[in-house]
Amino acid sequence: MSHVVRSGLWLAFFAAILLSWWMMYAMSVDMDLDWIGRPGEMGQRMAAMDPRMPMYMPMANFGPLFAMWAIMMAAMMFPTMVPTLRSYEDLMASADGTRAGWLGVLVGYFVVWVAFAALITGVQLALLFGGVVDMLGIAKSPWFTAALLLVVGGFQFTRAKEICHGVCHSPMMYFLGHWKTGFAGGMRMGLGLGVFCVGCCWGFMALGFVGGVMSLLWMGAATFFMVLEKLPQIGHKVTKPMGVALVVAGLAVAGNALISGG
Numbered sequence: 001m002s003h004v005v006r007s008g009l010w011l012a013f014f015a016a017i018l019l020s021w022w023m024m025y026a027m028s029v030d031m032d033l034d035w036i037g038r039p040g041e042m043g044q045r046m047a048a049m050d051p052r053m054p055m056y057m058p059m060a061n062f063g064p065l066f067a068m069w070a071i072m073m074a075a076m077m078f079p080t081m082v083p084t085l086r087s088y089e090d091l092m093a094s095a096d097g098t099r100a101g102w103l104g105v106l107v108g109y110f111v112v113w114v115a116f117a118a119l120i121t122g123v124q125l126a127l128l129f130g131g132v133v134d135m136l137g138i139a140k141s142p143w144f145t146a147a148l149l150l151v152v153g154g155f156q157f158t159r160a161k162e163i164c165h166g167v168c169h170s171p172m173m174y175f176l177g178h179w180k181t182g183f184a185g186g187m188r189m190g191l192g193l194g195v196f197c198v199g200c201c202w203g204f205m206a207l208g209f210v211g212g213v214m215s216l217l218w219m220g221a222a223t224f225f226m227v228l229e230k231l232p233q234i235g236h237k238v239t240k241p242m243g244v245a246l247v248v249a250g251l252a253v254a255g256n257a258l259i260s261g262g
């Protein structure tokens with residue numbers, strides 16, 4: 001019976017990931033965007049809209065924009081949870097972990113990322129009404145793009161990144177140091193892990209403003225890299241090289257802006 005429950009929960013977990021990605025794809029199609037995030041004719045008209053226009057525009061309102069970010073968090077961050085949930089399962093065999101606790105870890109983790117979704121929704125609206133990004137969440141200025149790339153790239157070399165990544169990279173150590181039983185205990189640990197995960201990965205979410213927050217290419221690339229960062233064998237080897245790549249990209253964008261007078 002326990003094997004059936006385990007299989008059912010894992011299937012539901014992966015089904016939620018697939019559903020989230022399908023919903024993001026459907027949204028991008030509705031907004032006339034290709035998989036890279038480039039708008040078609042209708043999408044270009046949407047991108048050029050002024051958020052202060054006297055008409056209802058979902059991307060200029062907190063509710064629909066927050067829903068989009070919350071779904072995006074599920075699509076991008078649930079795949080990164082697989083090593084964490086597997087670590088908890090190991091403790092179900094060697095300690096007193098339970099399937100309810102497993103669910104609690106998942107819920108607590110997602111609650112933190114939904115809170116982050118609310119925060120970044122507010123940031124996007126501030127950037128939108130401030131004229132920094134367009135209606136599709138694409139940066140209007142190459143200088144903003146360059147600054148964002150440099151900040152996120154530089155963060156990869158900070159002590160804060162090292163600490164947060166250390167927890168995300170070795171969830172077993174976190175569990176052993178903060179062990180709580182039952183659903184409530186699992187949720188407390190999930191909340192803690194979620195906070196460290198946000199501290200580790202917030203920059204890759206912010207990079208959505210470089211090419212557009214509805215770019216499936218950015219979503220896929222960011223998810224892939226965040227999964228790599230959490231793999232026990234190679235996670236610690238990819239963090240700084242990615243920082244170098246982002247800093248070089250930021251300098252290239254700034255250099256191009258200087259040459260072109262942008």
